[in-house]
Amino acid sequence: MASSPLPENVLSGRQKLIDELVQGREIANRLQTLLSQPVGDDGSLVNSAEDLVSRIMESFTNTLFMLNKNGTVEAVLSQIQAAAATSSRVDSPRLDGRKSEDSGESCRSVSTTLKDRRGCYKRRKAAHTWQRETSTSIDDGHAWRKYGQKMILKAKHPRHYYRCTNKYDQGCQATKQFQKIQDNPPIFRTTYCGHHTCRNLLRAPELVFDSTSPNQDSSLLLSFKDSNNLNNLTPQQAHHFFSSLTSVKHEEFKDIEPACNSSVTVAGQKNQSSSSDYIVSSDQYHDDDLTAFDQSPGHMTVMSSNLDSDIHGDVISGVISFDDDVLQHLNF
């Protein structure tokens, strides 16, 4: 592993973060093992499970506080709690007898004609959502089709509803809502719901650039259909892969922060501490620094240590295009 220009406190903070996440996953694995055992009469299994769940929650909370020391962690926690509440509702049978299917549309009845199908749908319940607030309407690189607009109670401006243009030809369920939430200065809130599964995004994995604290680590969150494929990358392909990330920084963020330029060479390396962890760190660092590690299937987080303060506090999403040979190896 190459030496890094990162400050000591940043490195130790990052290591703590990784340690906390690894610990959380180990506890989750123990919980999974525990839950696969037969339930005894003394209730010890339940108590153990509850204890492990508490420890997992504590681990996540610690991680979030490490990631975010300027107050927005509450928003993140509330989102997680909301998601957990939604998830528990889906897992539990409804008491009122109403159906509780997940996302997707359905029709009122078999006899419903095509013409009468207005409004026949199932509202999504458990899709993963995240928000981003910007001073302008920034193109996120995806093709969206507007399908509705509505005035929201106590809101001065209407909410606009968009779906992925590939919804019908590729079954992509990604949607977003766009709403102006403040006039002076203008602030727009975009709420994304669900991840793209269409070909366009598979060629361009979702990138969330979450920079929340000046002079501290910021992260890029990449979502892949199956990150296990990343583990199969040769060093050359990994280099290729993360060089693409560098180009993203140049291309996607240039309008937002022209100073955000970097020249990074990164090579992949499997984390030795855990068979399923994927940690990538740079072999050659230049002015900026990029380190990636994967903590869960389907996600890769890329840490950057040198970001301009102008974009801190924003969550920026972008699109990445990878070369065909890398994509082919990743089975995109």
Added chain:
DNA sequence: TCGATTTGACCAAA
């Protein structure tokens, strides 16, 4: 002509 947007109606969730 065809794809995108607008807009009123419909319905599930709260």
Added chain:
DNA sequence: TTTGGTCAAATCGA
């Protein structure tokens, strides 16, 4: 019962 999310006919515009 209210509110917000989605549908689809009507309309727009390239």
